[in-house]
Amino acid sequence: MFELFIAMVKEEWRMHSTMFGSLSFALFPVMIFGIAFMGAFLLPLVRTTLPAGNLSIIIHSSFLLLGFMVGAFGLLGNEVMNRRFGQASLLAYSARSLPLSEAHIFATFVVKDVVYYFFLWVFPFGLGYLIASPFIGATLASALLLLLTLTLAFLYGLCTVFFLSALYARSRSLLFGAMILLGAAWGSVVLFTGINPAHFFPPILLYAAFSWTSLAVSVIVLSILFALSVLLFSPEQTGTTKEFRDAFAPLHQKFAFLPDPPLAAKDMIDLYRSGSAIGQTLFSFLIPLAVIWFFLSFLGPYLPPHGLIFLFAIVTGVIASTMYTWVTMFDSFGPYACLPVAVSRLISGKITTFSLLQVVPVLFIAAVAFLAGEAANIIPAVVLCLAVSFYAAGVMVWLTGLSPNVLVYDVKVLFVYLVLIGIVLTIFSALAFADPLYALASAVLFLPAGYFVRMGKARWDAVDPSGF
Amino acid sequence: MTTILEAQGLCKNYGDVAAVDAVSLSVQEGALFGLLGPNGSGKTTMIKMLTGQVRPTGGSATVLGLDVTRDPVEVRNRVGIIPEQETPPSFLTSMEYLRFVGAVRKIPDLESKADWWFDFLEFRDKRDVLCKDLSRGTRQKLMFAQAFIHEPALALIDEPLINFDPIMQDVVKEYLAGYVKNGRTIFLSTHILEVAEEICSEFAILHKGKLLHTGPVAELTGRGEHLPQFFLSLVRKGKHV
Numbered sequence: 001m002f003e004l005f006i007a008m009v010k011e012e013w014r015m016h017s018t019m020f021g022s023l024s025f026a027l028f029p030v031m032i033f034g035i036a037f038m039g040a041f042l043l044p045l046v047r048t049t050l051p052a053g054n055l056s057i058i059i060h061s062s063f064l065l066l067g068f069m070v071g072a073f074g075l076l077g078n079e080v081m082n083r084r085f086g087q088a089s090l091l092a093y094s095a096r097s098l099p100l101s102e103a104h105i106f107a108t109f110v111v112k113d114v115v116y117y118f119f120l121w122v123f124p125f126g127l128g129y130l131i132a133s134p135f136i137g138a139t140l141a142s143a144l145l146l147l148l149t150l151t152l153a154f155l156y157g158l159c160t161v162f163f164l165s166a167l168y169a170r171s172r173s174l175l176f177g178a179m180i181l182l183g184a185a186w187g188s189v190v191l192f193t194g195i196n197p198a199h200f201f202p203p204i205l206l207y208a209a210f211s212w213t214s215l216a217v218s219v220i221v222l223s224i225l226f227a228l229s230v231l232l233f234s235p236e237q238t239g240t241t242k243e244f245r246d247a248f249a250p251l252h253q254k255f256a257f258l259p260d261p262p263l264a265a266k267d268m269i270d271l272y273r274s275g276s277a278i279g280q281t282l283f284s285f286l287i288p289l290a291v292i293w294f295f296l297s298f299l300g301p302y303l304p305p306h307g308l309i310f311l312f313a314i315v316t317g318v319i320a321s322t323m324y325t326w327v328t329m330f331d332s333f334g335p336y337a338c339l340p341v342a343v344s345r346l347i348s349g350k351i352t353t354f355s356l357l358q359v360v361p362v363l364f365i366a367a368v369a370f371l372a373g374e375a376a377n378i379i380p381a382v383v384l385c386l387a388v389s390f391y392a393a394g395v396m397v398w399l400t401g402l403s404p405n406v407l408v409y410d411v412k413v414l415f416v417y418l419v420l421i422g423i424v425l426t427i428f429s430a431l432a433f434a435d436p437l438y439a440l441a442s443a444v445l446f447l448p449a450g451y452f453v454r455m456g457k458a459r460w461d462a463v464d465p466s467g468f
Numbered sequence: 469m470t471t472i473l474e475a476q477g478l479c480k481n482y483g484d485v486a487a488v489d490a491v492s493l494s495v496q497e498g499a500l501f502g503l504l505g506p507n508g509s510g511k512t513t514m515i516k517m518l519t520g521q522v523r524p525t526g527g528s529a530t531v532l533g534l535d536v537t538r539d540p541v542e543v544r545n546r547v548g549i550i551p552e553q554e555t556p557p558s559f560l561t562s563m564e565y566l567r568f569v570g571a572v573r574k575i576p577d578l579e580s581k582a583d584w585w586f587d588f589l590e591f592r593d594k595r596d597v598l599c600k601d602l603s604r605g606t607r608q609k610l611m612f613a614q615a616f617i618h619e620p621a622l623a624l625i626d627e628p629l630i631n632f633d634p635i636m637q638d639v640v641k642e643y644l645a646g647y648v649k650n651g652r653t654i655f656l657s658t659h660i661l662e663v664a665e666e667i668c669s670e671f672a673i674l675h676k677g678k679l680l681h682t683g684p685v686a687e688l689t690g691r692g693e694h695l696p697q698f699f700l701s702l703v704r705k706g707k708h709v
Contacts, residue, residue, distance in 0.1 A: 243596040248564035252571055262571035266557065273559040273598070334555040337521045338615065339572050340545035464522045 004100070008112040027411040029124040036128025040136055054298050056146075060153040060204050061295030063122065067157020068288040069322075070117050071165070106233045110162055110226065114155060122154050123147070145210055149203040152218050156203065159225040161283050166232040168279060179287075198294040244273070263341075263349030264356070270330045271353075280326045281360055289316055293368060303433065309374040310432035310439055313365050313381040314425055317388025320361035324393040325404045327353045333402065333465035343465050344457035347397055351453060354393060361385055380439035384432055387442035387449075388425065394452035395420050401460035470497040472532060472622050472653045473518065479526030480513050480677075487513040489677035490527065495655060495670070500648045502668035502685075503657040504699055510677040511657040512552045515624050518655070519549050532622060545573070548615035548623035555611075558600035562591065562610050565599055569614045578617075585613035588643075589636070604631045612640065616647070623647075624655040629663060641667050665695035675703050 017025045046055060126147030133143040167175040189197045198204070202218040251265035258264045271277040293312060300308045327350045336346060365385045369378045396404045399413050424445065432439035473495040480488040488510040495501045505511045516522040518529055520540020529536045531543050556565045563582060570578035586592040589609040594602055599610065608631040615623055628644075629637045645667050648654055658664055664671055665685060672682040680702050688698055 241597050241601040244561050244564075244598065245596065246561070246563055246567070248560065248567045252567070262568055265571075266560065266568055269564070270557070270559045330558065332555075334551070334553070335557045337516075338519075338544070338549035338551050338611075339569065340541045341572060342541045345541075 004105070004108050005112055005115075008108060009116055012112065012116050025410075028414070029120055031411050031415070032121060033124040033128040036125040037132045038128075040129050040132035040138075043136055043138075054302070056207050057198065057204055057295055057298050059146075060149065060201065060207065061198070061292055063125075063150045063153040064157040064201070064203075064295075065288050065292055066121060067154040067159075068161050068291075069157075069284065070113065070121075070154075071158040071161030071283075103230050103233055107230045110229065114158060117158075118151060118154070122151050126150055145207060148215075149207040152203040152206065152222070153201070155222055156201075156225075157288075159222055159229065161287075162229040163225045163232075164287070165279070165283060166229045168275075168282075170232050172278075175282075196294055196297060198291075198298070247272075258352055260345065260349045260352060263346065264352050267327050267349065267353040268356075271326065271357075274330055276326055276329075280323075284322065284326070285319060285360065286364065289319060289364065306374060306377055306436050307433045309369050309372055309377055309381050310384060310436070311429060312368060313385040313432075313439070314388055314429055316361050316365050316368075317385040318392055318421070318425075320358065320385065320389035321392030321396065322404075323357045323360075323389075324350065324354050324396050326357070328402050329405055331402070337465070342461055343402065344461045346402060347453070347457050347460065350402070351393070351397070358386060358389060361389060377436045377439075380432070380436050384428060384439040384442045387445040388428070390449040391424060391445040391452075392421055394449035394456070397456035398452040398459065399456075401456060402465070471495070472497050472499075473501075473530070473655060475514075475518065475527065475529040477527035478514070478517060478524050478529055480510075480517055480522065481525045486677045488517065488524075488674075491674070491677075491679045492527075493672050493679065493682050495653060497653055498648055498651050500644060500654045500656065500667055500669050502664040502671040503655065503674060504659065504661065504664055504671055504695075505657075505674035506659065506703060508676075509674045511659075511674055512626055513677075514674065515549075515552075515626050515655070515657055519544055519547060519624055546620060546622070548618065548620040548625075550611050550615045550623070550625040550628050552626040556599040556602075556607060556614075559598060561596045561598055562586075562602065562606075563595045565610060566614060566617065569617065573618050575618050581617050582613070585617060589613060589639070605633065605636070608632060609636070620652070622653045622655065624657075626657045627659075628656070629658070629660060637663075661696040661699050665689070671695065673699060673702055 013025075043055075126143075129138075129146055130140070130143040132138075133140060164175060164178070167178055186197050189195060189200075202214065202221060206214045206218055247269055248265055251268055252261050255261040255264045255268075271280075292315060296312055296315065297308060299311065303311060331346075333343065333346070362382055362385070365381050366378050369375060369381050374381070395417055399417055428439070428442045428445070431441055471494050475494070476492050477490045478488055478492070479486065479490055491510075491514065503511050503514060513522065517524050518531055518536060520536045520543045523537060532546050534543050534546070536543050556562075557568070560568060563586075566582040566585070567578060569575070570582070575581065586595055589612065591606050591609050594606050599607065602610065608628070612625075612628060615625060629640060632640060641663065644654055644656070648669070656664070656668065668685050670682070670684050673680045685695065688695060
């Protein structure tokens with residue numbers, strides 16, 4: 001077990017460092033450390049407007065979201081397992097020829113992900129705060145406690161997605177049954193106690209008042225989720241060949257109004273048959289955002305009237321922009337290399353599919369606005385969400401071309417991305433907070449979005465495409 | 469004779485490594501040209517440059533009169549390509565993939581052409597199976613079909629026989645020989661020397677990115693030599709250069 005674990009960690013490191021260069025990738029945790037260290041000095045300022053408890057909720061929810069995203073990216077149903085394990089010939093796949101059970105390999109894979117991403121994301125953040133703590137008057141104990149609870153929040157996100165995706169891979173009705181049960185429990189708490197269930201998130205409880213009992217409860221719940229994920233894990237059955245009726249011809253006809261019908265039809269088939277259309281929508285979009293809504297709602301009293309829905313629209317827009325990664329994840333340029341298709345044409349095709357998928361955030365943000373009693377602000381909220389999503393996707397296209405997944409850990413790329421997104425989010429959240437109708441001004445973001453896509457096409461046409 | 473493909477001092481460097489080093493060659497219309505070389509000799513890089521998939525770091529090349537650096541997409545539109553690795557899209561079925569290729573290439577009467585290929589390469593039973601579930605041999609059949617379905621004037625094919633059983637190899641060899649008889653041209657990269665000797669009209673030997681030899685196969689066999697022995701002696705000598 002240990003040898004396999006070490007080999008998997010080495011493999012993950014080599015995969016990333018090969019993609020970005022050892023130095024560039026090694027700088028990634030240094031950047032996270034720097035952000036936490038410098039951010040810590042802003043805390044006294046932030047605390048003047050936001051109570052410490054609420055701030056802790058925001059930070060913990062961010063790490064919970066991070067756990068969701070890392071988990072959803074790594075494991076998502078059988079098809080992504082196949083993509084992750086199969087095509088790259090990773091150890092998790094090749095170890096199948098060794099006398100080890102699938103559950104054993106899967107457990108090692110999950111432990112590797114936990115350890116690897118802990119050192120990549122969580123530890124540098126906690127360490128940054130820890131080192132800054134003497135300068136901002138925080139005690140060493142509170143800094144260590146934060147490191148512990150952030151780790152737990154991250155693990156909750158990760159293990160929840162592993163658990164749900166294991167359910168999904170085994171049976172979709174099992175997953176939907178579990179989700180209805182969880183939703184009902186969540187709704188009952190809100191309905192009968194009037195308390196936001198996010199208050200009961202174990203890492204937040206633990207951070208608010210440390211006790212060994214709370215810690216034990218946190219760890220036990222996590223262990224149960226982990227054990228259930230491993231027990232429920234059902235690997236893809238190799239050797240089964242299911243036949244499919246031709247879906248390309250009818251879709252190609254239906255998409256005749258789009259700029260590139262064959263590429264759009266292929267993308268839609270990829271999304272549907274890979275399980276991503278449902279899987280990604282659930283695990284990378286709806287579930288994380290639904291959970292985040294409850295955490296963000298703590299900020300309601302500290303925001304201007306109607307501010308919460310616009311803050312949520314911005315967060316939804318940023319998450320919706322990651323749909324560009326959904327439509328690129330199954331494609332390397334390889335299959336197109338023997339066809340008369342330029343990288344720029346492929347990017348246009350992906351943007352078309354991305355645009356079709358934006359119906360999901362539009363419906364989602366409209367539903368949330370309606371349920372939150374903000375029906376009057378549905379249109380500005382939807383425009384803000386869409387504008388942010390297209391703008392962020394445009395930046396992604398310019399910076400990463402067809403490989404947004406693999407370039408996210410390139411420090412230089414990530415830094416430029418964060419700056420370009422950060423400036424825009426600050427400006428348009430301020431405008432929306434000042435007056436809900438000002439959120440409509442965000443429509444102007446479609447212009448730089450288009451510009452970034454155009455620059456991205458020219459830039460990535462000029463280099464040898466990856467996938468060779 | 470019309471020159472279909474011409475490379476002048478073609479180079480490709482990956483960092484300090486010269487994958488292809490100043491290669492010049494030309495291929496005439498109607499030839500079945502074999503590019504031979506050991507593993508890592510630069511054959512695949514050469515095909516990728518000639519089809520506009522990667523950019524040369526030096527030299528120039530024209531294919532069907534088009535500059536591969538200036539018109540890479542048009543080059544790929546006019547030729548057929550079988551890549552080194554058989555990589556049809558995972559989530560399309562065989563038939564859907566051929567439809568996709570047909571839609572991108574705007575091939576008329578795709579249905580009947582696809583049907584002909586399913587029968588000719590004997591994989592009709594895999595027509596509705598996802599590409600990711602196909603065996604390597606069947607994937608290779610599919611890649612072979614997509615390269616020739618639009619009957620290009622020139623096909624650049626990288627190790628097209630490697631995953632086929634001996635019976636299918638025979639079928640494909642016969643097809644390739646017939647294809648050039650109709651005035652079309654094939655640029656074949658392989659390290660199966662016996663096949664090259666059997667079907668190629670001309671050949672070139674690439675070793676460590678450099679061109680060691682180019683000429684007609686008949687000239688060699690006319691001297692009573694065989695391609696495998698000639699290749700081995702040249703490459704072994706080349707190693708000591």
